[in-house]
Amino acid sequence: MKKALAAVSLTAVAALALTACSSGSESPADGGGDVAAKPLSIGNFLDVTSWDPSLADIGFDGPYLSAIYDPLLAIDGQGEPQPALATDWETSEDFLTITMNLRTDAEFSDGAAFDADAAVKSLDYLKAGVRSQEAYRNVESFEAVDEDTIAINLAQRDDTILYYMGLGRSYMMSPDAIDAGTLAETPVGSGPYTMGASSVPGAEYHFDKVADHWAADEFPFDPLTVTPLSDATAMLNGMQSGQFQMIYGDKAGTDLAPDMGWNVASGLATWVGLQFSDRAGATEMGKPLGDLRVRQALNYAFNGPEMVETIAQGVGEATNQVFPVGTPGYVESITGEYAYDLDKAKALLAEAGYADGFAVTMPMAPPFQPWQAIIEQTFGELGIDVTWKETDFMQYMSVAPEYPMFVGVIAMDANPIATVQRQIAEPQWYNPTPGLEAFPEVQTQLDTVLTAEPGDAQIAEVEKLNELVTEQAFFSVWSQSTNTYITTSDFEVTPVTGMMFPTLRQITVAG
């Protein structure tokens, strides 16, 4: 949350860590080349949650895990899966089998060869992992077809599995280390680095470069260090004193960047607004929200562009959609659909029979307080009597969905189908009961999206779904916030929506 608030929107400095290969193409890195080494010390916002990829978070674990482990699939700035240990892949006509060809020149740091059996063992392990299982919920089985080919057999079509795998859910681990159950303490992967002996857990992780790694040239960072530190000022101090070459940025760092000659890269990360958890009006308190006019009124009532300027200090994009601005699924033509109009909001409430407003209780926790005053003021204008139920952030996630609506700062995905599933179709902590049965039109369009031919046809259907849920005022979105990364002039970063901190593959040497 703090990160979202602190983020800034400046031009993203884009340079792909992997070369621009489309799905099915050969991996760019076949060794060779002669790239000058550059020291890279990264100030990351959080410590690694676990060195065991099945237990790790995607969020801030990217730079740690991508040093030690190679993924089957990586991801580019647009959220498209890219080759890594899997050189190419093909989805069957019935969408129930994905066949992947694997590299034959990768080796784990314990000397074991990477092959189809090792890949299947890792995937089975990831499927059972408490945190990694989200990527494989539709997988029936993994199968080694031959020494360098695997098949992923799906119980039902899954258009997001490759995206989640690329996002950080397909790191391959040494079979012996999986059996030994020691990955959390001693990570063993086939990645471009191994853990340095001088690493201090929680303080500073040093990585030793693997000279004969199959993509060694893509990782010219040597020495490589990642330091977890959750204080934005400390990060900036470290950057100013030359201890870091890359940090998670905030407004202060962004403002300082031009004078220091630093590069700044920003990527959309979260949407900010009101999440209607009872948009069907099933509960007594949520009954008004069951009326489309009330939900639309709550969209007209908030001045998103002004909130970006005043609350987010000009950082972010004012919009009314949950699809990241400018990505497939986002519809530019409807961004003005709920342009600020308080009179219209009042009129809609009056039409719905709430001319005098209504009473509602909403949860409130410290990270959301910046928006509390504007909500009170706006609701006051509409006659809505809001009672705040104060809680802490931990509680907030548990209790927020118990109220008909709440302030949400909710993570977005680069992949449009993942957005459809997480924001609209499937239960999430912020949307435990999607309630689509009350919106047959939306359900029908959702079914169309999920059965459409992947590609342009499916994106067109996603856009229709987006238009529909926007028209139905499924949310009251005010803006989208960004994550920002600051590097010295030697490096460039490609932010990926859905990933709080980039992996090493999204970091490149400038020029």
Added chain:
Amino acid sequence: MFIFTLKRLVSGVILLFVMSTATFFLAHAAIPDPTLGLLGSAATPDAQAALAEKIGTDRPVLVQYLDWLGGLVQGDLGTSWKNFQPVGAQIALKLPVTLSVVTFAIVLSAVLGGLLGVLAGLRPDTWIDRVVKAAAVILFALPGFWVALVLVMAFAVQLQWFPAVGYVPPGQSIPDWLRSITLPAISLALGAVVMIAEQLRNAIIQADGQDYMRTLRSRGLSRPRLVTHLLRNSAPPSLTILALMFVGLLSGAIIVEQIFALPGVGPLTQSSSQNGDIPMLLGITVITVVFVVIINLLLDVLLGWINPKVRVK
């Protein structure tokens, strides 16, 4: 003294039991479903159910408590719900960092505070006394985090004498270890230095006016011997404050560790609170209580050694 020590140990065990039990139930009441915080924004009902089963929160709270208490009795602080590593091992990794900084800060406070306090106390109403009193007011009023930031900007960013962030273990390099903890320790110690100095100064002036000091002077004792007597009688209040400060600085270190990005217990406490990692919070509570008990016990022994009159029978 043995009986006294035993009693203090028994009361320490009771304190530990009460504190950990209270923390356990308060934490569970405050975080009824930790799986959301642990899984983050990508939490799905399936993942939550799987995690609840793995960490055992699908069992009644009382069963969880008895399970945890049984482990504690055997010296097992449990397993982190965030990264599934043993709590004891993780605290053991972080504790030396916090103890390094806090101990360094206490040593600085004792030495500098003691020196300034003695100088001011032995020469009341002189320029040095006035400087100490003025410094006490100013430094005590300055927020610790602000002092830390100023120190970083001056000595790390501008002069680059010390690292702005990070920690080097003494096993890697003693000079680098000292460099990495100097600014944090100074930030922590400044308030304590002036408090010790002020306390000691007042105690010395007060003791110096007592009848026994007049008697000692009349017997013609040398100046050094007089000062020794003076210090023996003035030191106990300052030592008590120093001991209390050690405990206080353990919690005060949270902010300093954050500013200097030191991987101590502070950031661990903070992240565990944010994530809802209850076993880790309980482990930190237990270790803190153990420290409080040990420090108080050592203080009693030390006071008795310095001044036999205060020994507990």
